Amino acid sequence: xxxxxxxxxxxxxxxxxxxxxxxxxxxxxxxxxxxxxxxxxxxxxxxxxxxxxxxxxxxxxxxxxxxxxxxxxxxxxxxxx
Amino acid sequence: xxxxxxxxxxxxxxxxxxxxxxxxxxxxxxxxxxxxxxxxxxxxxxxxxxxxxxxxxxxxxxxxxxxxxxxxxxxxxxxxxxxxxxxxxxxxxxxxxxxxxxxxxxxxxxxxxxxxxxxxxxxxxxxxxxxxxxxxxxxxxxxxx
Numbered sequence: 001x002x003x004x005x006x007x008x009x010x011x012x013x014x015x016x017x018x019x020x021x022x023x024x025x026x027x028x029x030x031x032x033x034x035x036x037x038x039x040x041x042x043x044x045x046x047x048x049x050x051x052x053x054x055x056x057x058x059x060x061x062x063x064x065x066x067x068x069x070x071x072x073x074x075x076x077x078x079x080x081x
Numbered sequence: 082x083x084x085x086x087x088x089x090x091x092x093x094x095x096x097x098x099x100x101x102x103x104x105x106x107x108x109x110x111x112x113x114x115x116x117x118x119x120x121x122x123x124x125x126x127x128x129x130x131x132x133x134x135x136x137x138x139x140x141x142x143x144x145x146x147x148x149x150x151x152x153x154x155x156x157x158x159x160x161x162x163x164x165x166x167x168x169x170x171x172x173x174x175x176x177x178x179x180x181x182x183x184x185x186x187x188x189x190x191x192x193x194x195x196x197x198x199x200x201x202x203x204x205x206x207x208x209x210x211x212x213x214x215x216x217x218x219x220x221x222x223x224x225x226x
Contacts, residue, residue: 008139009209010221050226054207057142073139073207076223080136080143080167080208081120081179081199 001026001068005037008075011051014043024066030055031062037074050076084155090164091147093138103164103182112161112184114191118199120179122172130215136169136178139207143167146206150198158194159185165198167208178210 003022012018022037030053038048053060054073066072090106100119107115122134147165154160163183172178181198185191212220 006139008207009137009211010223010226012137013221047223047226050223052207054139054142057139057145071141073142075139075207075209076221077225078204078207079210079222079224080138080206081203 003033003066003068003070003072006071006073008073009079010047010076011044011074014047015041026068028066029062030060030064030066033066033072034062044074047076052077084151084160084163088162089148089151090166091144091151092164092166093140093143093169094166095168095170098166098168098177098180100177100180100182103166103180106164107162107182107184109161109184111186112191113186114188115182115184116188116191116195118179118181118195119177120199122174122176122178124174126212129212131174131212132215133174133213134172134178135211135213135219136167136172137209137211138167138169142207147202150201150205153201154183154194154198157197158190160190160194161185163194163198165202167202167206169208 005020038045051074055070104117124131161184166180168178181195210222
């Protein structure tokens with residue numbers, strides 16, 4: 001399946017894009033998704049371990065499955081305030 | 082205790098924050114304490130000089146998380162009215178990037194609820210700042226990265 005992933009801050013800067021498309025097998029969990037993202041977009045490799053993954057605007061754990069129609073976002077540690 | 086929708090104001094804005102309006106929003110005759118917190122653009126970080134900050138947000142999630150924090154604050158403290166507003170876009174020195182205004186019957190609760198909201202906002206709400214240093218370089222800030 002193909003998932004469109006929103007990117008923010010340095011993740012967006014490194015790829016030069018605010019969204020990327022990631023090709024994933026069915027029943028991919030967040031940990032596997034992170035590995036696929038780093039493989040398909042190697043410019044994210046340096047920050048891949050510190051990226052948060054959000055599914056439908058909620059923080060996701062590495063063992064959570066990515067639903068096919070989910071809104072997925074990836075971003076480095078937040079720095080608002 | 083939950084709070085009525087009309088007693089909360091949660092916003093992202095690319096316009097300057099009107100802190101007087103937020104204080105006014107939080108004011109009610111039932112409260113005895115109103116706390117206003119403003120986070121502002123600071124010039125010095127260690128010995129480096131900032132000339133401006135740019136803020137980016139994941140709007141849907143930032144608003145959801147800000148509302149979640151308000152819900153939690155209202156469960157822990159007797160918050161009567163509360164406004165949480167975060168700025169996005171380009172900010173000059175001394176401008177407010179975030180504002181929290183809230184009212185409670187008594188000051189201890191008001192201070193504690195305000196402290197909780199700003200501390201948790203900085204950890205959970207997907208907003209990022211980019212430093213514009215005085216040497217012309219820019220840099221996204223990602224704590225702990």
